[in-house]
Amino acid sequence: MRYVARNRPFVVRKAASSWPSHKKWNAAYLESVIRSSPVNVAITPHGNADSILHLPDSSALFVKPFETTLPFSIAQSNIRAQGVDDTWNDSTYYLQTQNDNLRGEYATLFKDVPASIPWARIALDQDPDAINFWLGNSASTTALHKDNYENVYVQVLGKKHFVLLPPVEAPCVNEKAVLAATYGNDGPPDSTLHLKKDMVVKIDGAEEGEEGQYVPFATWDPDRPEEHTTPFSRYSQALRVTLEEGDMLYLPALWYHKVGQSCNAEGLCCAVNYWYDLDFSGGFWATSSFVRGVGLIEQQGRRGNA
Template sequence: MEDSIANLIDTYHELNAAVVEELDEEPSPLGFMRYVARNQPFVVRRAAKHWTAVRKWNADYLSRTMEDEAVKVVVTPRGNADAVVEQGDGSQAFVEPHETFEPFKRFLEDVRSSSQMFGKAGSNVKYAQTQNDNLRNEYETLYAGVPKDIPFARIALGAGADAINLWLGDDRSVTSLHKDNYENIYVQIRGQKHFVLLPPVEMPCINEQLLPKGRYVPCETTGDLEVQLDDEAEPVPVALWDPDMPDKLTTPYSYLAKPLRVTLREGDMLYLPSLWYHKVSQSVGDEGFVCAVNYWYDMDFSGHFWASNNFVRDVVNSEKMKPAYPELETDGQT
């Protein structure tokens, strides 16, 4: 079985170039649909250079426009929201961030002042990343600064965006390796985003494990953030392998992975296909913060793609359940 899975990954790489293709201009709806059908990413440099957001969203504009509107902010000790955290006993858990509401102006000031404090203790990391269509709701005041849709995606997919999200933080936040069930159009507004991408076929490489779920909560005595496990929550599947630390927490297939890397600068647009694993870090620009907008379009679950990927996942996970020494098992007895 290991040979079959390895052959699957090798065959994919033989047939697909290990690069993120760069386009000179936005694709037509038909051209975009060809990328969707192949489940292949692309980037269009400066595609959004004329957007109001790219031209105007500096710190002063955002502060004046949003003023003291309350926004939801996630807070973590090290910029590790929705990430694997090692506990004091050496065990691991999937930990979500602490959530709070703050006036936008104060939140942005904290982000800008903290962006030069990378690695310094005692400064929690704040990030706007609610992922719930926040640009059409929580940040509606800013919504006019971006298109209401991405025309080539709307026409090709036959539907509008399920969600349009704003992301705003500093250079200490890192999004750990994960995947989404969406066709994702991602546009950089301020600063830079650094993506590490793995295609769905490399699921056997990522060392997916079921981990208990927790959340950062303020300590009642010190106020410091600490992990509180949710004993009633179902374990969640999480990737443990990190393509930036390829020799740690590996599987028998991790060495076959060929991570793709792309950096988005202000005005760049990335198409991130559904089910692609991605890890994201960021760098602040002259304004002292990082800001991006993304459009999520629901993936098509019909056809073979979703079922085929689930089959590979099931095969890999069933291999984990096999006994280490099957020759010692006879008729259910050991």
């Protein structure tokens, strides 16, 4: 509760190792429970869903994945194939719907995890707003971003590698309004399973003749610290942590995080996370917004002077 009150992340090693999910979940079990039920699949050419794509003319796009529905057995088969085959040359598949999917799309698995985390229910004074199931392989990454949720992240299969920046470092991340786009498929209708060579970037709304939509997003990457910087980026003090199977991370609201992952021997990386609503009534939200705003004003001033 002291760490939560301070908005500080922490890891509880092996906190979930006794859960049924950690004793039973593997490729065979997941397929036996979910079978060929249709699931939403995010597909990208390089595992870069919901990320910044820097263009040769120095502009950038915020690119979302191509989404389709496939039988779970086919989706998991493709995830595993890429996870164990270094010569895989097709698209990257990720099961990443963030809409409380463990109580919806993957409800048959929900019995294997607790409905709430006891310490989080006490410290945050609420039950989770959403519980999500994630399944992918080491090709998928999550770009630096923040969420308006308190997050309890539990690693089930494989490993997750987090890079964390506190809200006070908002001026370091070079947030910009970036034109939104989505990966699309220009191949034949039956080419869903082999999209890589056919995937193109489509500006959202362009085909309907609508004006482009802009999304505020961090354009600086702490793993490429010399690129797309602000005057404050060099002062960033990123925290790095790897979650092993059974580990639990408390990721406070508004902390920037970038995530990579490593597969297990079956070519899978699987996790469950619990989202709890942020309390907007105290001083934390106002202070974080003020720091972010100061950084944005300074960046706009420098661009105007240039």
